[in-house]
Amino acid sequence: MRTLTFVTAILLPMGAHAQDSAPILMDVTETHILPRFAKLTDTTEALATTAQTDCEPGSSDLRAAYGTAFDSWISASHLRFGPTETDDRAFAMAFWPDTKGFTPKALSQHINTEDAAVDSPEAYAETSIAGRGFLALERMLYDPAIAEQGNAAYRCALIRAIATDIDQNANAMHTDWQSYAPNMTQPGDDSPYRSGDEAMQELYRALTTGLEFTADTRLGRPLGTFERPRPNRAEARRSERSLRHVELSLIALRDLTARLSFDHPEIAADLEAAFARAIDRAQSLNDPAFADVGTPQGRIRVEALQQSINDIREIASTKLGPTLGISAGFNSLDGD
Amino acid sequence: MTSRRIFLAGLAAASFAPVRGWPSVGGPDFLAAALFPDGTYRLSGLDSTGNILFSIPLPARGHAAAAHPIKAQAVAFARRPGTFAIVIDCESGTVIKRLKAPKGRHFYGHGAFSADGTQFFTTENNYETADGVVGVWDVASFARLGEFPSGGIGPHDMRLMPDGGTLVIANGGIETHPESGRTKLNLPTMQPNLTYVDLSGSILDQVELPPALHKNSIRHLAVRRDGLVGFAMQWQGSQTKHPPLLGLHRQGEKPHLLSAPDTGQSTLQGYAGSIAFSADNQSIAITCPRGNALHRFNVTNGTFTDAFALEDVCGLGAGSTGLVFTTGTGAFGTLNTTRAEISAQLNCQWDNHLIPIRSFS
Numbered sequence: 207m208r209t210l211t212f213v214t215a216i217l218l219p220m221g222a223h224a225q226d227s228a229p230i231l232m233d234v235t236e237t238h239i240l241p242r243f244a245k246l247t248d249t250t251e252a253l254a255t256t257a258q259t260d261c262e263p264g265s266s267d268l269r270a271a272y273g274t275a276f277d278s279w280i281s282a283s284h285l286r287f288g289p290t291e292t293d294d295r296a297f298a299m300a301f302w303p304d305t306k307g308f309t310p311k312a313l314s315q316h317i318n319t320e321d322a323a324v325d326s327p328e329a330y331a332e333t334s335i336a337g338r339g340f341l342a343l344e345r346m347l348y349d350p351a352i353a354e355q356g357n358a359a360y361r362c363a364l365i366r367a368i369a370t371d372i373d374q375n376a377n378a379m380h381t382d383w384q385s386y387a388p389n390m391t392q393p394g395d396d397s398p399y400r401s402g403d404e405a406m407q408e409l410y411r412a413l414t415t416g417l418e419f420t421a422d423t424r425l426g427r428p429l430g431t432f433e434r435p436r437p438n439r440a441e442a443r444r445s446e447r448s449l450r451h452v453e454l455s456l457i458a459l460r461d462l463t464a465r466l467s468f469d470h471p472e473i474a475a476d477l478e479a480a481f482a483r484a485i486d487r488a489q490s491l492n493d494p495a496f497a498d499v500g501t502p503q504g505r506i507r508v509e510a511l512q513q514s515i516n517d518i519r520e521i522a523s524t525k526l527g528p529t530l531g532i533s534a535g536f537n538s539l540d541g542d
Numbered sequence: 543m544t545s546r547r548i549f550l551a552g553l554a555a556a557s558f559a560p561v562r563g564w565p566s567v568g569g570p571d572f573l574a575a576a577l578f579p580d581g582t583y584r585l586s587g588l589d590s591t592g593n594i595l596f597s598i599p600l601p602a603r604g605h606a607a608a609a610h611p612i613k614a615q616a617v618a619f620a621r622r623p624g625t626f627a628i629v630i631d632c633e634s635g636t637v638i639k640r641l642k643a644p645k646g647r648h649f650y651g652h653g654a655f656s657a658d659g660t661q662f663f664t665t666e667n668n669y670e671t672a673d674g675v676v677g678v679w680d681v682a683s684f685a686r687l688g689e690f691p692s693g694g695i696g697p698h699d700m701r702l703m704p705d706g707g708t709l710v711i712a713n714g715g716i717e718t719h720p721e722s723g724r725t726k727l728n729l730p731t732m733q734p735n736l737t738y739v740d741l742s743g744s745i746l747d748q749v750e751l752p753p754a755l756h757k758n759s760i761r762h763l764a765v766r767r768d769g770l771v772g773f774a775m776q777w778q779g780s781q782t783k784h785p786p787l788l789g790l791h792r793q794g795e796k797p798h799l800l801s802a803p804d805t806g807q808s809t810l811q812g813y814a815g816s817i818a819f820s821a822d823n824q825s826i827a828i829t830c831p832r833g834n835a836l837h838r839f840n841v842t843n844g845t846f847t848d849a850f851a852l853e854d855v856c857g858l859g860a861g862s863t864g865l866v867f868t869t870g871t872g873a874f875g876t877l878n879t880t881r882a883e884i885s886a887q888l889n890c891q892w893d894n895h896l897i898p899i900r901s902f903s
Contacts, residue, residue, distance in 0.1 A: 291780050297730040305672060305717060305727050335730050398782035400808075408781065422723035430721050536577065536870030536891035537815055537831035537856035542605060542621055542651065542698075542761075 227402035228391070234409055234465050235387040242282035242458075243380040249275040250373040257369035261362035263347045268365075269445075272347060275372065276340045276447065280454045284416030284462070287408055288389070288398075289382030298331075298375050299339045302441055303427055310352070312337030313345055316364055317356035324360075324367035327374055338375075341442065343368045348444035406466070406530045413462055414522055420455045421515040424448070428496040429508055435499040443495040452511070453488040456481060463518075466526065473525045480521055484514035570595050570632065573616055573897040574857055574868055575604030576890040585618045587632055587899075590861055592874025592886030596635050601626060605651030606699075606895040610681070611659045617641070619664075621893075623648040623720040627664065629684055639684045646670055647677070647689075648720055652699045655681070656741065657706035663741075665697035665711065672717040672728075676700065676709070676743065690743025694735045695728070699763040701771075703738070708746060708793070710771050711737045714759040716778070729778055734760040736773060738793050747793050758785055764817045764826065769793060770841070772819060772826045777812030787814040788828050788839065800826075800839050802846040809833045815894055816858040820865050827865050827877070831856045836867060838877065850882045857896030868892035 249271075256271040279299050286296050301309055312334040316324065323329040336342070345352050346365045353361070390408075393399035399408065423441075428448065430436035440448035460481040467474035491507055498504025570587030577583055583600040585607060598618075605621035614632045625648050629639040643649050643666060650665040664677040666689070674692030679685065692700075694713025701710050715734030717727040726732075733756050738747040751758055757779035764772040773789045784807040786799035801807050810833035817828050819841070827838040829852075836850040836858070852875075857868030865877045870891045875884040 287781060294730045301730075303722070303727055305719065411781075418723070419725060423725045426722040426725070427719075436721070537854050537894055538813075538834070538870070542815075542894055 227406045230465060230468055231391050231393075231402060231405050231409075233468070234462065235390050238462055238465055239285055240383060240387060242278070242285065243376070243383045246275075246278040246282050247373070247376045247380040249278040250369075250376040254366075254369045254373040257366045261365045263353060263361075263365070269347060272340075272343060273445070273447070276442070276445075277450075277454060279340060279376075280451050281458045284412050284419075284455060284458055286415065287412060288386045289379050292382065294335060295375055295379055297339075298335050299372065300341055301336045301339055302341050303423060303439070304336060304341065308334065308336035309342050309345060310349070313342060313352060313364070314355060317352075317360060320356070320360050324363045327367070327370050330367045330371050331374065338368065338371050340372065343372070344442055344445050403531045407532055409462065409466055410522075410527060410530050410532055413459055413466065414519065414527075416455060416459050416462075417515055417519045417522065420452055420459075421512050421519065424452050424455070425496075425508060425512040425515070428499050429505065429512070430499070432505070435505060437495070437497050437499050440496040443497075446494040448495045449488060449491060449493060453485065456485050456488060456515070460485070463522070463526070466530070470526070470529050473521070473529065476521050476525065477518065480514070480518040484511065484518060487511045487514050570899055571861065572859060572866065573607045573609060573618075573632075573899060574895065575600060575607065575618065575893040576872075576888075577603065577893070578890045583893075585616070585630065588874065590866075592866075592868075592888070594888070596632065598630050598632075598635050598637070600628070604893055606653075607897050608653045608655055608662070609897060609899045611655055611657060613659060616897075617653055617662060619649055619651040619653065622650045622724075623667065623669075623718065624651065625649065627653065641679065641684055644677070644686060647675060650696070650698050654700050654702045654709060657702060661687070661741070663700060663702075663709060665692060665700050667696070667718070669719050672719070674711075674713055676711065676739070690739070693737030693739065693745055693748055695732070696734075696759070698761045701763045701765045703765060703771075703793075704767055704769050707740055709739050709741065710763060710765065710793075711739065712760045712763050712773055713737055714761050714776075715756075716759055726778065729757065732757060732759070732778065734758065734775075736760055736771070736791055736797070749791060749797055751789075751797070751799075755785055758787075760789075762814070762817050764819050766819045766823055766841075768823075770819075772817050773797075774814040774817035774828045776814060779812075781812060784808040784810070784812065787812070787830070788817065788826065788837070790826070790841070790844070798844060800844050800846065802837050802849060806835070806837070806846070806849050810835060810837075815856040816896070818858045818860055818865055818898075821860040821862060825865065827858060829855045829858045829867060831870065836877070836882070838865070848877075848880070850877065852882060856894045857892050859896040859898040861898070866896060866898075868896050 253271040253275040260268050290296050323333050389397040390405045393405050399405040428440040463477050571590045572588040575585050583603050584597045586597040587595045603621050605619045607616050607618040609616045616630050619627045625643040627641040628637050631638050647666045653664040662679040666675040666677050668675050674697035675689045676692050677689045678687040692711050696714040696716045697711050698714045699712045713735045715732040735750045758775045760773050762774040771791045775787045786801035788800045789797045791797040810830040813832040814828040815831050819826050826841050831854045834853050836855050838848045854870030872888040872890050873884050874886040
């Protein structure tokens with residue numbers, strides 16, 4: 207770097223976020239992040255174990271273990287940075303949206319060729335990312351079209367392989383998060399975060415990205431357009447978990463938000479009220495797979511839920527973001 | 543043959559400079575879109591110091607614009623996933639025509655005129671298949687003539703090469719669908735590229751980055767008079783990595799990536815917004831609104847030369863005395879050899895791009 211010119215004509219935003227972020231970072235890592243990955247590994251281990259004893263797609267034990275583990279993942283999936291992002295682990299847990307139908311193709315390919323990768327966890331982890339994770343397992347457990355392919359013994363081995371792969375992936379995240387967490391609580395030259403502000407900004411991005419994904423993708427995809435609603439595009443609709451994911455993600459993001467806004471009680475109260483409205487709407491919506499988005503009444507209710515999440519996003523970006531030193535700049539906030 | 547090609551390239555280059563029409567509107571040097579305090583989005587013509595010479599309302603937030611090579615006409619785009627573009631007569635300040643994306647397509651926000659100004663090309667998303675498309679329009683009527691594949695997913699910026707017969711396209715690689723807003727749908731499998739096509743869509747050259755950089759979305763372009771292409775990138779991978787955000791490429795060769803030293807590079811948050819060569823052809827720069835920085839490099843040896851701290855800087859273009867920039871805080875300024883000098887500070891928020899109308903080199 208030969209010259210580093212700083213222009214004083216324009217002052218950068220600073221000062222507002224000069225607060226001590228250490229207590230919040232400690233709180234978020236110890237009570238929000240690490241327990242979620244601990245719970246994830248517990249429930250994915252139970253899923254892998256259950257699949258070993260009972261690989262019948264209709265088994266109530268297997269489906270219950272699947273549901274519990276998927277709940278844990280949805281409740282942690284907004285923490286999509288650091289060890290969660292390494293090697294596309296988050297996508298390997300849930301390959302969705304699958305706009306080109308890669309998941310059923312990958313599974314059919316395994317079944318039709320009786321791919322031996324199912325015999326080795328290391329080999330399975332190297333197969334197509336679309337054939338891994340909870341959405342692939344959902345196809346195996348709930349999609350009648352898959353149940354007609356190949357033979358039952360191979361499908362059983364495939365179910366076990368996917369469940370084991372999910373568990374190994376969860377273990378890798380959990381292990382790595384334990385060593386990564388000090389990066390957030392002790393930022394500096396040895397950390398990817400040079401300051402507490404940078405670590406706070408990472409958490410804030412996780413919050414806003416999580417809200418965006420739930421509003422625009424989990425709800426936006428099944429809503430489609432008024433002329434052409436797309437209920438078949440709802441996330442995990444075969445297991446009727448679509449609405450549940452919206453609710454679980456909002457509950458997880460509410461917890462993160464309360465911790466991030468701890469030093470700003472008024473903003474925290476505004477956000478808490480907005481989350482309460484959105485979660486109320488989700489809980490009173492009796493349409494688990496968004497199958498009713500094609501009816502005017504059903505559509506209005508899902509749109510109202512989407513709007514209530516967008517209200518949270520608005521408060522987060524205009525009030526919470528600036529307190530964390532996130533520039534609400536015209537270009538930096540919403541670039542292209 | 544070689545000498546003939548150079549001769550033709552020279553002719554095409556000469557035709558970039560406005561020859562009539564443009565001077566009569568008070569000599570705008572740049573076009574830029576902005577949000578004004580009254581809540582309106584407008585496309586403005588600016589002089590070389592950033593004064594607004596004219597200003598035309600847009601129906602929604604704008605993105606980029608393309609200036610006609612001869613007539614005082616410009617096409618302004620909505621930001622993606624917009625379905626409108628408007629053709630503006632910059633002399634009268636009126637909208638001549640509204641372009642609407644065909645059914646099943648939306649615009650990405652960039653376009654390019656042919657050298658003679660008779661055809662216009664737009665980057666578009668065929669969103670049900672997620673295939674990138676280049677739309678072809680007849681400028682006399684702005685009727686759609688047809689379309690051809692862009693050579694990838696998510697084509698964003700596109701420029702006419704100096705030979706007048708080649709388009710260079712930044713296929714950003716990111717799949718989106720208007721029903722899920724701006725959500726990125728294919729990050730694990732995204733594969734951006736730089737594609738060169740002739741004006742009928744035949745692919746002449748195509749380059750990808752090394753596999754470790756497949757999440758570095760190639761988004762914006764600058765083309766030097768001799769055909770050297772600069773491309774600016776937006777990193778979609780881990781924020782703890784700080785890959786290069788600027789590349790140089792010459793058709794038929796391998797790309798070269800340029801980066802600031804890590805202490806500077808790591809502040810950019812993996813995001814470059816605009817890119818431009820300076821008029822003297824010696825420098826290239828990128829704007830980084832998330833890092834509140836403008837980074838300048840020496841084109842000849844590829845070294846990083848300066849970082850300028852500028853809040854929310856994004857628009858960038860060549861001016862007669864140096865690179866010119868705009869910011870989301872309403873500033874307009876010029877880089878000289880060591881400093882960034884603000885020449886106009888307006889009460890508006892300049893949007894992503896600053897489009898030079900005149901050619902200074």
